[in-house]
Structures are given as structure tokens and as C-alpha cells.
Amino acid sequence: xxxxxxxxxxxxxxxxxxxxxxKSPHAPPVRLEGRVAERGTRTPLSDVAVIVLDGAxxxxxxxxxDESGGFALRLPASLAGxxxxxxxxxxxxxxxxxxxxxxREKLTVDYALRRNSYARYESTVRSQPARVEVSRVSLTGDxxxxxxxxxxxxxxxxxxxxxxxxxxxxxxQLVIRGSAPGESxxxxxxxxxxxxFHFALGTSTFNSYLLERFDLIxxxxxxxxxRLTGGIVxxxxxxxxxxxxxxxxxxxxxxxxxxxxxxxxxxxxxxxLSIRRSYADAILGAxxxxxxxxxxxxxxxxxxxxxxxxxxxxxxxxxFGSDDELAxxxxxxxxxxxxxxxxxxxxxxFHTLTASYSKKWKNLELSATLHAGVQHQDATLGLAARxxxxxxxxxxxxxxxxxxxxxxxxTYGLDVQTDYFWVNVNAPSPxxxxxxxxxxxxxxxxxxxxxxxxxxPAVYVEADWKPTDRLExxxxxxxxWFNDKPGTYVQPRLxxxxxxxxxxxxxxxxxxxxxxxxxxxxxxxLGNPAVRPEQAIHLTVGIETRxxxxxxxxxxxxxxFYKDLRDLAVDSSDYTLRGGMVKPLVYSDExxxxxxxxxxxxxxxxxxxxxxWIAYTIMKSERQDHPGQPWRPFEYDQTHILTLIVGYHxxxxxxxxxxxxxxxxxxxxxxxxxxxxxxxxxxxxxxPQPGAPYATRMPDFVQLDLRIDKRFVFKTWILGxxxxxxxxxxxxxxxxxxxxxxxxxxxxxxxLPILPSLGLRASF
Numbered sequence: 001x002x003x004x005x006x007x008x009x010x011x012x013x014x015x016x017x018x019x020x021x022x023k024s025p026h027a028p029p030v031r032l033e034g035r036v037a038e039r040g041t042r043t044p045l046s047d048v049a050v051i052v053l054d055g056a057x058x059x060x061x062x063x064x065x066d067e068s069g070g071f072a073l074r075l076p077a078s079l080a081g082x083x084x085x086x087x088x089x090x091x092x093x094x095x096x097x098x099x100x101x102x103x104r105e106k107l108t109v110d111y112a113l114r115r116n117s118y119a120r121y122e123s124t125v126r127s128q129p130a131r132v133e134v135s136r137v138s139l140t141g142d143x144x145x146x147x148x149x150x151x152x153x154x155x156x157x158x159x160x161x162x163x164x165x166x167x168x169x170x171x172x173q174l175v176i177r178g179s180a181p182g183e184s185x186x187x188x189x190x191x192x193x194x195x196x197f198h199f200a201l202g203t204s205t206f207n208s209y210l211l212e213r214f215d216l217i218x219x220x221x222x223x224x225x226x227r228l229t230g231g232i233v234x235x236x237x238x239x240x241x242x243x244x245x246x247x248x249x250x251x252x253x254x255x256x257x258x259x260x261x262x263x264x265x266x267x268x269x270x271x272x273l274s275i276r277r278s279y280a281d282a283i284l285g286a287x288x289x290x291x292x293x294x295x296x297x298x299x300x301x302x303x304x305x306x307x308x309x310x311x312x313x314x315x316x317x318x319x320f321g322s323d324d325e326l327a328x329x330x331x332x333x334x335x336x337x338x339x340x341x342x343x344x345x346x347x348x349x350f351h352t353l354t355a356s357y358s359k360k361w362k363n364l365e366l367s368a369t370l371h372a373g374v375q376h377q378d379a380t381l382g383l384a385a386r387x388x389x390x391x392x393x394x395x396x397x398x399x400x401x402x403x404x405x406x407x408x409x410x411t412y413g414l415d416v417q418t419d420y421f422w423v424n425v426n427a428p429s430p431x432x433x434x435x436x437x438x439x440x441x442x443x444x445x446x447x448x449x450x451x452x453x454x455x456x457p458a459v460y461v462e463a464d465w466k467p468t469d470r471l472e473x474x475x476x477x478x479x480x481w482f483n484d485k486p487g488t489y490v491q492p493r494l495x496x497x498x499x500x501x502x503x504x505x506x507x508x509x510x511x512x513x514x515x516x517x518x519x520x521x522x523x524x525x526l527g528n529p530a531v532r533p534e535q536a537i538h539l540t541v542g543i544e545t546r547x548x549x550x551x552x553x554x555x556x557x558x559x560x561f562y563k564d565l566r567d568l569a570v571d572s573s574d575y576t577l578r579g580g581m582v583k584p585l586v587y588s589d590e591x592x593x594x595x596x597x598x599x600x601x602x603x604x605x606x607x608x609x610x611x612x613w614i615a616y617t618i619m620k621s622e623r624q625d626h627p628g629q630p631w632r633p634f635e636y637d638q639t640h641i642l643t644l645i646v647g648y649h650x651x652x653x654x655x656x657x658x659x660x661x662x663x664x665x666x667x668x669x670x671x672x673x674x675x676x677x678x679x680x681x682x683x684x685x686x687x688p689q690p691g692a693p694y695a696t697r698m699p700d701f702v703q704l705d706l707r708i709d710k711r712f713v714f715k716t717w718i719l720g721x722x723x724x725x726x727x728x729x730x731x732x733x734x735x736x737x738x739x740x741x742x743x744x745x746x747x748x749x750x751x752l753p754i755l756p757s758l759g760l761r762a763s764f
Contacts, residue, residue, distance in 0.1 A: 031075035031101060034109035036065045036087060040718040041763070044069030044243055045089060045113060053084040077104050085109075091116055112715050117608075118653050133217045134495050134509035134540045135559050137161050137601065140213040147645055148659040149705030149726045151254055151757050154208030155196070158233050160643045162599030162615045163218040163561075165636050166663045166701060168735050169751055172197025172204070175636045177218045177561060178595025178621030179230030180433060182518050183534070186233045187225070189318055191371040191395050194350045196233065198278075198324050200297040205322040207274045209248060209259060210303055212238035218599075219538040219561055220509035223460040223476035223493055224399075224413060229513045229536035229565065237318065239307050240270030252724075252759030254278055255299075269308035276301050299324045313359030321351035340440070342382040350375035363403045371395040384440035385427030393419040409464040411476075417456040424449045429526050429586055433635050434623055435571050436669055436690040448525040454483040456516070470499040482516045482533055489514040489533065503546040507559075511538050521569040521587045528576070528587045535566040553606030558598065565593035570625045593634065595621040612645040612657070625693075633667040633694040640664045653711040663701040665734070667694030673743040686742045699734045703727050717764030723756060730754040 036048045048065040052073055060083065065071045080103040087095040092113040101107060139157050150156040158164060159172065167173035173181040174196065186196035188206065195205055218231040225232055245262035256279070261272035281298040304319035327345030352373030359366055371394065378388040399413040428443030462476030474495040479488055493511030500506055513536045520526035542559035546552050568591030576585045597619030604611055619641070621634035640662065647657035670691040678687035706728045712719040727733075736749040 028074045028076050030072045030106060031077070031079065032061075032085070032099070032107050032109070033072040034070070034111060036069045036071065036111050036113060038092075039112035039114040039715055040118065040713040042112075042244065042716055045092075048087055048089040048092075048113065051086045051088075053086060055082065057084075075101070079103070085111075087111055087113060089113060114713060117649060118711050118713060118718065133222060134220045134497075134507045135163075135218055135542060135557070135561075137216045137557075138213050139216075145208055146647060146655060146657055146707060146709055146722075148657050148707035148724060149703070151203070151252060151724050152208070152250070152722070152759065152761075153203050154211050155204035155206065155214060155233075155235070156202065158214065158216050160615065160645060160659070160661070161216050162557075162559075162601045162617050162641075163231070163619070164216070164617075165619075165638045165641060166661070167636070168666065170202050171200065172202040174231070174233065176216075176231030178563060178593075178597075178619060178634055178637065179536075179565075180634075180636070183228060183515065183536075184230030184232060185228050186235060188235045188320065189237065189316070189354055189356060190224070190234075190369060190397060191352075191354055192227075193235075193320070193352070194373075194375045195322060195324075195348060198299040198301075198322070199346065199348055200324070200326055203255065203278070203299070205299075205301050206235055206237070206320065207257060207259070207276055207301065207303055209250075209257070210237055210272055210274055210305060212236045219563065220493070220495060220511055220540045222474075222495075223462050223478035223491070224411075224415075226415065226458050226460075226478055226480055226491070226513075227417070227456060227515050229515045229534050237303075237305055240272035240305055242267045242270050246764065248761070248763045250759065250761040252722075253757045254280060261305075264306070264308055269306075271307075272303070272305040274303045297324075297326045310357070311359070313357055316354075316356045318354040319352075320354070321349070323347075323349040340382045340384055343380050344382055346377075346379040348375075348377050365401040367397075367399045367401075369395075369397045381427075381440065385445070386425070387427060388424045390422045391419050392421075393417070407466045411460075411462040411464070413460045413462075415458040415460065419454050420451070421454070422451045425520070425526065429520065432521070432569055432571050432587065432591075434625060434632065434693045436671070436688065436693075438687065439685050446526055448520075448523065450525070455481075456483060457481050472497045480514060482514075484522075484529070485516065485533060501545075503549065503552070505544045507540070507542045507544060509538065509540045512536075513538060517569055517589075524578075526586070527569075528572070528585055529578075530576075531569055531587055531589045532567045534568060534589075537564040539563075553604055555601075555603050555605060557601045557603075560598045561596065563593075563595040565595070565623075567591075568593055568623065590627060591623060591625050593621070593623045594631075595619065595634070609649055611647045611649075613643075614645075615641075615643045617641040632692070635667060635694065637667055637694075638664045653713065655707075655709040657707045657709075659705040659707075661701065661703050661705075665698030665700050668696045668698050668737070669693050670696055671737075671739055671743050672746060677742055677744075679742075688739070688743050698736075701733050702731055703733065704729050704731075717762060720761040720763075722759050722761075724759070725757075726755040727752060728754060 032052065036045045037043060038045055046065055046067045046069065050065065050071045050073065051062040052060045054060055061073045061075055063071050063073055080101055082098055082100050085097045085099050092115055095111060095113055099107060144154040144157040145152050147157055147160065163177045165175040167175055174184040175181055176184045185192050197204055213236050215234040221232050240261040242263045248259035250257050255276055257274060257276035259272065259274045263270055277300040278298050301322040306317040308315050325347045329343055350373055352371060354369065354371045356367065356369040373393050375391045380386050396416045397413065399411065401409060401411050403409045425448040426445055428440060428445055431437040458478060458480040460476060460478040462474060465473045476493050478491045481488055491512040491514060495509040498506045514533045516533050517531045522529050522531040539562045540559055542557065544557045546555050548554055567589040569587050569589055570591035572585040572588040574585040575582050597617060599617040601613060601615050603613035618639065621637040622631045623634050624631050642662040644660040647655060649655055671688040673689060680687060705726050707722060707724045709720060709722045730753050733751045734748045735751045737746045738749050739746045
């Protein structure tokens with residue numbers, strides 16, 4: 001108490017005395033100097049009050065630490081004996097230390113201040129995103145890595161936000177506002193990445209501990225993005241730390257990672273290197289030695305980040321790669337399909353390098369990004385099907401931002417995507433969404449061996465116009481050219497924001513979006529080359545507010561949306577004349593769709609005590625396969641999606657969090673045999689007689705997850721420990737059905753039972 005009173009009383013007089021003494025020609029010498037850093041993270045602390053008290057509690061000298069955490073105190077040369085050093089700063093515990101001075105000697109020390117709370121010690125956000133899109137949800141900081149059930153993966157938080165449907169087995173598919181997974185995409189530094197989540201295990205391919213933030217834009221995204229009709233997830237990596245070299249090691253029951261980062265030169269530029277590998281394959285091999293796995297689900301990924309000021313601008317490099325593999329041997333074919341025997345497996349990998357440079361002048365900013373990479377996919381389904389694809393891809397983006405005035409800013413861009421591919425397929429043509437794939441043993445296989453080149457150039461222009469202080473309009477247009485598709489695809493888009501009160505905005509957006517047909521629908525061998533690009537019209541209106549002025553951390557966002565989908569690929573039994581021969585059409589593009597509904601997000605941005613959000617979506621997504629047919633539910637249609645996430649910071653650096661999820665069951669097409677069952681005697685296989693497409697539903701999904709974190713703070717490093725329990729109530733959620741050989745009976749296929757995970761993380 002005496003020291004705290006001295007700190008408050010002596011701040012001004014001691015500062016004046018110290019300043020006067022430093023100007024005096026007979027000023028006392030520096031007797032105590034050192035550095036102040038944060039305990040655990042070793043981050044230099046500036047503006048820390050450092051006061052020296054004598055035995056009676058009187059202040060002898062006082063100063064403040066500089067930007068590097070350094071300080072120096074002048075004391076009489078003859079002073080000797082014990083003194084008390086007091087260090088105080090807002091948000092930190094006051095530190096009192098006894099020091100012994102010898103006459104005419106200088107003491108050099110290092111002090112570490114402990115935070116009042118380490119709940120947000122990892123937040124490294126340097127800038128907030130500009131609100132351009134009508135509906136954009138941005139998440140940052142350490143809280144999203146502590147969401148229960150995600151095992152510390154921040155990017156999995158996107159699957160808990162409004163308008164994002166739950167995918168079966170939580171595999172990480174991006175099903176956004178009623179669009180198919182392949183119609184949405186993930187971008188890193190503005191470039192689309194091949195794979196956002198690892199296959200089978202659902203962990204994101206980009207290590208979330210190198211993440212500054214990610215933005216979910218469920219629809220009406222900017223003209224900067226194209227070739228998609230769903231939504232996007234924009235991943236923004238953080239820069240490496242510049243104060244010193246840092247290390248980070250994490251180990252849990254699923255994977256382990258190592259991160260090293262630091263400055264390139266003294267506080268100029270930075271680098272970060274990360275490598276991560278799962279070991280589910282080792283665990284399953286030990287627990288299930290007779291499972292048939294030759295390679296159980298396993299993955300690894302790596303990231304390398306580099307940034308450096310260059311030529312008055314900023315240069316960045318991102319090296320990013322991922323590898324997933326799963327392989328097993330099935331010695332006994334299932335009764336429903338005798339061709340499903342032998343080797344099963346898949347492997348997916350990619351390696352990419354992205355270089356970008358940006359430079360600002362008074363009213364002009366130029367940026368250039370070049371992205372190059374290779375990717376591979378293969379799959380084997382016993383004796384039934386084989387697939388192999390290799391791609392060499394290059395993307396380039398040139399962008400200019402010109403501010404004409406305080407009210408008008410223009411963006412001009414060129415976006416070019418090219419790829420060379422090699423593909424080999426021995427498989428039947430896959431059924432489109434909504435259709436049931438017959439037993440592969442009954443399907444005619446098609447052989448494809450091909451290589452080629454594809455190019456997708458685009459130009460765009462966008463204006464950010466603020467005619468008044470309350471109104472912001474963002475009109476734009478994008479023009480795409482798609483490989484082997486005639487004509488140009490012009491896509492006008494408009495977004496608007498109007499401030500009706502101090503913290504309340506009305507929002508609206510409308511736009512046209514195109515994407516090229518997904519393989520293999522327009523392939524000449526497997527499909528129909530006349531299939532046109534898919535088209536979507538997005539309409540969104542909403543309100544965004546911070547309803548309590550004294551508690552600005554609480555935000556509320558409500559949006560209503562409508563999507564009109566055209567030229568969707570669907571199965572066709574018609575024939576066409578191609579190359580002088582009559583051939584099956586296989587696919588046509590006469591399918592249409594619609595998705596409409598509303599979403600709600602109540603979010604607490606403050607992490608002082610409580611953090612989390614409530615997200616709710618009510619939605620209907622429907623398809624019409626052919627003109628005149630009735631509308632049917634979309635494969636991933638979920639009428640109600642509710643997510644509740646609450647975390648609380650407890651004393652002694654404990655955190656506890658819960659996540660509750662509810663989702664309407666996915667639509668299902670029943671294969672249960674009725675009065676007539678078709679039996680193919682030549683292949684000894686029953687042919688299912690599907691009911692109406694998606695006329696029934698799976699049972700609703702309900703799950704509760706729990707996570708507890710504890711941090712142990714040492715002087716130069718921090719140890720974190722956690723237990724993350726998924727499905728703590730052991731709810732037997734149904735993910736699908738397994739049918740008997742003649743389709744007269746079926747049994748439920750359940751998702752994961754209660755699944756605890758223990759983890760340790762050391763950062764220094």
C-alpha cells in the first residue's frame with residue numbers, strides 16, 4: 001500500500017525532478033538501468049512507471065520505460081544499501097523488488113510484469129477490415145481458438161457462424177446460404193486455395209496460430225472475387241513478430257505443431273515458419289490393428305511467411321502446402337455392391353507460393369500478387385473406379401486504388417487464373433446433386449485420359465462513394481471469360497450502407513455471379529461440353545447495430561437474403577448429335593434453384609470476462625431439376641441452424657467454454673425396398689428403387705461441447721493446458737443409413753460419440 005501511494009503522489013514531482021537533474025551539468029550518474037518486459041511473452045513494455053524508494057518509503061527517483069522497454073535512473077554516486085524498486089502500469093500487477101546498491105557502481109536488471117489476465121495475450125491484430133460487403137463477419141484473437149469442439153482450430157469457427165450449414169460428420173465443407181460446397185471457396189491473401197480443411201478430420205489446412213483474422217462473406221461479395229456463386233471465406237495471415245525470436249510448440253491427441261518466428265533484421269521485416277502433422281494414423285493403428293487401414297487418416301501442412309519493406313512499399317511471401325492421405329484394404333465386398341472390394345484410398349496434396357508487393361503514394365495505391373502452385377488428387381474405390389488429377393496453376397492479380405476525393409475512391413483490377421492439367425479416369429459418370437448413385441457394379445465405366453490448358457481472365461472496377469456522411473454506395477462490375485465457353489460474362493453488383501443512428505446501419509446488396517461448370521459435367525467424355533456456366537443472383541437486406549451505447553462490445557446483425565440460381569447441371573436421359581454421332585447427353589443445364597431466409601448474430605466482442613455469440617439461421621433451399629417438375633429440398637437444406645458459444649475467464653488464468661449446436665436433419669432419399677425389388681442375376685446385385693428425392697429427413701442434430709483451459713505463466717514462457725470434450729452428452733446423432741443387401745432393412749450410421757482431447761502448448 002505504501003508503495004502504491006508513493007507511485008500516485010510522486011509521479012509529477014519525481015518526473016519534474018528527474019527532468020531537471022538530467023539537464024543539470026552536475027546531474028548524478030545512472031545507477032540503475034534495465035529493461036521491462038511482459039512476464040511469459042517477453043514483449044517489451046513501454047510507459048511503465050519505474051520508481052526507486054528508500055527505506056522510509058520516500059521516492060529517490062522515477063522514470064518511464066521507452067518503446068523498447070528500456071529505462072535508466074540517476075541516483076547519487078554515494079548512495080549504497082537496500083532500496084525498493086516499484087514498477088506499475090495499467091493492466092499489470094504492480095511489482096516491488098528489493099535491490100542492493102554499492103557506492104559508485106551501476107546495477108543492470110531485467111524485470112517482468114505479469115498481466116492481470118492473459119486471456120488475450122495472443123491477439124496480434126494490426127488493422128480492422130474495411131466494411132465493404134453487406135454481410136461480413138470478422139473473427140480475430142485467441143477466443144476463437146478456444147471454441148469447444150474445435151480442438152483449438154480457429155478457422156473451424158466459420159462453421160459456427162450464421163448462414164453456414166453443418167456438413168455430415170463435421171468434415172469442414174463450406175455450405176453457405178443454400179449453395180453446394182463446390183460453389184463457395186476459401187481465399188488466402190486474395191488468392192483461392194485448393195483446400196480449406198483436411199480430409200476426414202476437419203482441421204483447417206492453414207495453421208490458425210498464424211492467423212490474424214478471417215472474414216465470412218456469405219453472399220454479395222465484392223467484384224474482386226469471382227468464379228463462385230456461393231459465399232467466400234477470406235483468410236488474412238498475420239505478420240511474424242518483430243521484437244525478438246519466438247517459438248511455439250503444441251501437442252494434443254490429434255496433431256502437433258512447431259512454429260518459429262522473429263525479425264529479419266532489427267525490428268525490420270519478419271518471418272514465421274510452421275509445420276504440423278497429425279498422428280491419428282498411429283493411434284488408430286494401435287487401437288484397431290485389424291481395421292484394414294494401410295494408411296489411416298493422416299495429414300501434414302506447413303506455412304512460411306516473410307515480409308519486408310522494399311522500395312518504399314511492402315513485399316510479402318507466403319509458402320503454403322498440405323498433404324492428406326487415407327488408404328485401406330477391404331477383403332469382403334458389401335452385399336449391396338460386389339465391386340467395392342480391394343484397395344480403397346485417396347490422397348490430396350498441394351504446394352503453393354504467393355508473392356505480393358504493394359506501395360502507396362498520396363492518392364494512389366498499387367498492388368501486384370503472383371500465385372503459383374501444384375496440386376494432386378487421386379482416389380481408388382476397389383475394383384469399381386479410379387481417378388487421378390495433377391494440376392499446375394498460376395494466378396495473377398493487379399490492382400490500383402485511386403482516391404479522387406474524400407468522398408470517392410475507385411478500384412481497378414485484373415484477375416487472371418490459368419492451369420495445366422493431366423487427368424485419368426476409369427469410372428461411371430457421377431450422379432448430380434439430388435440423384436441417387438446406383439451400385440457402381442451396375443454402371444458402365446468410362447475411360448478418360450487427357451491433358452490440357454485452361455484460362456480464366458477477368459477485369460473489374462469498383463467505386464466506393466460517400467455522397468453524404470450517412471450514406472455509402474459501392475457499385476461495381478466484373479467481366480469474366482471462361483475457358484471454352486463463348487462470350488463474356490458481365491456481372492454488375494451494388495452494395496449500400498446507410499447510417500440511421502450513431503451505431504446503427506441499414507444495408508442492402510444485389511449482384512450477378514457466374515462460375516464455370518464443375519468437372520466432370522462439361523467434359524466431352526464424361527459429360528456434356530455444352531453445359532453453360534452456373535448463374536446466381538444475390539439479394540440481401542439487413543441491419544447492423546450496437547444496441548447498448550455504454551457497452552459497445554455487444555453487436556447485433558440481422559440479414560434477410562434471397563438467391564436465384566440458374567443453369568445448374570442435372571442428369572439427362574436425352575441424346576444429342578455430337579461429332580456426327582448420336583451420343584447420350586448425360587447432363588444438361590436446365591436445373592434451377594432458390595435459397596431464401598434470414599440470419600441473426602448477437603456477438604460480444606469484449607473478452608474481459610465473457611465472450612461468445614448466438615447465431616441463428618432460418619432458411620429454405622430448393623431445386624427444380626427439369627422444367628415442370630416439382631420443387632424439392634436441396635441436399636444440404638437445413639431449416640433451422642442454432643449455435644450458442646459462451647466462454648468465461650475465471651481467476652488464476654482459467655477459462656471455461658461451452659458450445660451448443662442444433663440443426664435440422666439433412667434431407668434424405670429413402671432406398672428401402674417397396675413392393676418391387678430389381679435383382680441383377682448377372683452381377684448378383686440388387687438395384688435400389690429410390691423414393692422421391694429428399695422427401696424425408698435425417699433426425700435433427702443436437703450436440704453439447706465443453707472446453708477448459710489453464711495457463712501457467714513463467715518468466716520467459718507460457719504453458720497452456722486444455723481438455724476439449726466433443727459431444728459431452730454422448731448424443732447418438734444419425735449421419736446416414738447402412739442398407740441390407742436387398743434394401744429391405746437399414747441401420748443408422750452414427751457420428752462420433754463423446755470424444756475428449758487433451759492438449760499442451762508452450763510459447764516462448
